[in-house]
Amino acid sequence: MVSSLIVLILSLAVFAAVHSLMASLPFKRFLMRVIGPSADRLFMPLFSFIAVITLLPLAYLLYKYPGPFLYIIPSPWRWVMVGGQLIAAGVAPLALLHAPHRFKIRAQLSAPQTLEAGHLDIRGIYQWVRDPFLLSGLVMIWLTPFMTLNLLIIYLLATIYLYLGSLHWESRLAAQFGNEYREYQKQVHRIIPGSKKYHPSTIKKI
Template identity: 65%
Template sequence: MLELVSSTIILVFCLVAFAAIHSFLASLPFKRRLMRVLGSRAETLYMPAYSLIAVITILPLVYLLYKNPGPLLYIVPSPWRWLMVGVQLAAALVAPRALQDAPHRFRIGAQLAGPNANNAESLKIQGIYRWVRDPFLLTGLIIIWFTPFMTVNLLVIYLLASIYLYLGSLHWETRLVAQFGDEYRKYQQRVHRMIPGKSEHY
């Protein structure tokens, strides 16, 4: 029992460390400093570097979960487990698509400028964003909770990760309101955050 508690605490620490690094690198003060140092090169270098750092910093957590999964709670039998894995793979394909459908949302200059700046862009609702406001929250939760087995440590990490994803979504939407103003507020009234459903307006 003591060993299980110890391994869970270490896993939680790794997740908190990842979340802290992830949030810091995504923050506007960090991006503002990056633009001052790198200038226009920040736009092309940021996303690849950010993604690479995210992968590197999540690897210790993945390794420790592999080594110390904790007691098994359940495992979904075939063929349902393969159906769940298929749903996970389909969700994993949505994230790159979401970036392609709205690249202007992730440009550092536009994020720092606000809706009334000279380089401001319209919201341009297209692709998956016609159906759901935050496809990253939706796909993240699907990938997590459609895992066809569950252990104690995995459950703890999944619960905390779900909370982090949701809070991150709230923060991201606050930033989008600052970036696009009333246009995004109207969009919020028409399309759900993570429950897919096409609005008649798009």
């Protein structure tokens, strides 16, 4: 069991390394040099495709080496949890749709707080939660209606990775948008959606 857990952790580490490399600014600069302006349009589909491909071996290994079961949620509650997972799965594309400007490579590679870096446009789901990708990821993994020992360990490590990635992404957004983003951070929670809708007019522009 120890050897299978090591293989699982190594698989997660490979995914995290590839994911982090592709999300890094040096890799995006490389894409801009090789592909040119079309990198803005191609990056997110390529990033999503490779993320899925690199997750498939981990999913297979978890299926093959699940480890001892810790619990299985009975019906009807398991279907409630699966329903929550399906809703969370729809949040990620919605988050991308509501903030495409955040993922433009040219804007990210521009000098912070410049015209090229763009303006922070808060709309859609971002009016209630700052990082809907983190929210959807955590909901999808922790609403799994069964749990094994190996799955629990992988989920704990994945949660740490997702949270640290969110911190890094937010520091990059704060550098890109300056006081606009810092004022936004004060009013909207990162993970737990707030009950009050955010109003962009309250942002202090620089």
